[in-house]
Amino acid sequence: MSRIRVIGVGPGTLDYLTPAAQRALACARVLVAGQRHLTYLARDEQKTFVIKNNLAAMVDFIRAHREEGVAVLASGDPGLYGILNYLRRHFTPEELEVIPGISSVQLAFARLAMPWHDALILSAHGRPAAALVNLMRYQGKVALLTGPGTPPNHIARLLVKGNMADRKIFCCCNLGYPEEEILETTPDELADKDFSELNNCVMVIIDENQLALCNSGN
Ligand SMILES: C[S@@+](CC[C@H](N)C(=O)[O-])C[C@H]1O[C@@H](n2cnc3c(N)ncnc32)[C@H](O)[C@@H]1O
Known part of the structure; x- marks a missing residue:
């Protein structure tokens, strides 16, 4: 067969x-x-x-x-x-x-020249966004595939609401296309951005304090 x-x-x-x-x-x-x-x-x-x-x-x-x-x-x-x-x-x-x-996740990390062996990879497709954001609380590095109905500004609002406004965010949209856009931002800034024209995005969400803790020591 x-x-x-x-x-x-x-x-x-x-x-x-x-x-x-x-x-x-x-x-x-x-x-x-x-x-x-x-x-x-x-x-x-x-x-x-x-x-x-x-x-x-x-x-x-x-x-x-x-x-x-x-x-x-x-x-x-x-x-x-x-x-x-x-x-x-x-x-x-x-x-x-x-x-x-x-993968779009590989390309996002390549664009940022950032290793990703230590990243938690999540997808918002068909999953409750609030529960996903909660999973990010104790993670130094997260890559999130945003989905229909859960654009980056929605995730950013949930980060602010969940006391994770100190995260650094890279919003990597339309990767590989001529209209590719990579935005370095914060949850507060991103919460107000209009994503009606940008619907193909990987978010890389960094908690620098937790990353530093993971990478310290011998
Ligand atoms: C159903 S998932 C499939 C992921 C796919 N298997 C991969 O490895 O990239 C679709 C999601 O991947 C991300 N994605 C796919 N192509 C992309 C691109 N060119 N730029 C940014 N994100 C992309 C977006 O988050 C999109 O909602």
Whole structure:
């Protein structure tokens, strides 16, 4: 039985699409992806399925077409708060071939020239933002994938409300795109910023006191 390829396509532009991902894309006869990725990666002769709020239908479609050569495209890396989590509920590891991609979190930390082995990585997609912000209380370094309904200004207000206004924030938006923007700010400043035009953001949230404590000693 053919394996289903799950391809990480990076944060959004061809610059961060790996050669391995390009080869896998070239072989696929059937692509399953969000409209944003299909628009710039699908070729006319490929069959496509658009992922929206239809994950059960997506699994049926993959099963129906898998012998033709199916590739599921994931933004960034498929295993970091991506489609792989859902696919693993329906397919065994042996049925899947995962091609890693460059995550938006990797690109954010690269832009900041900051190591990230010590970061807690969280996602606001479908999770209560207040509970997530509470998890940040005792962390020196957090990367947060903001989600629909939880833009950075909303998170900033929760940080202020939770007595974490002393954090330093880097708001890394539209990474890899021409309109990329990286803003160094504070929760108070960010709380009033309008994010209606900037919806693709990774927040890096630093508590310098806790970082200093972690890095002190022998
Ligand atoms: C469903 S998650 C998928 C994360 C993905 N698997 C990864 O490794 O980057 C989508 C979130 O990733 C972040 N994201 C994806 N592409 C981005 C980009 N080009 N710039 C900034 N953030 C991005 C945003 O927080 C977005 O809401």
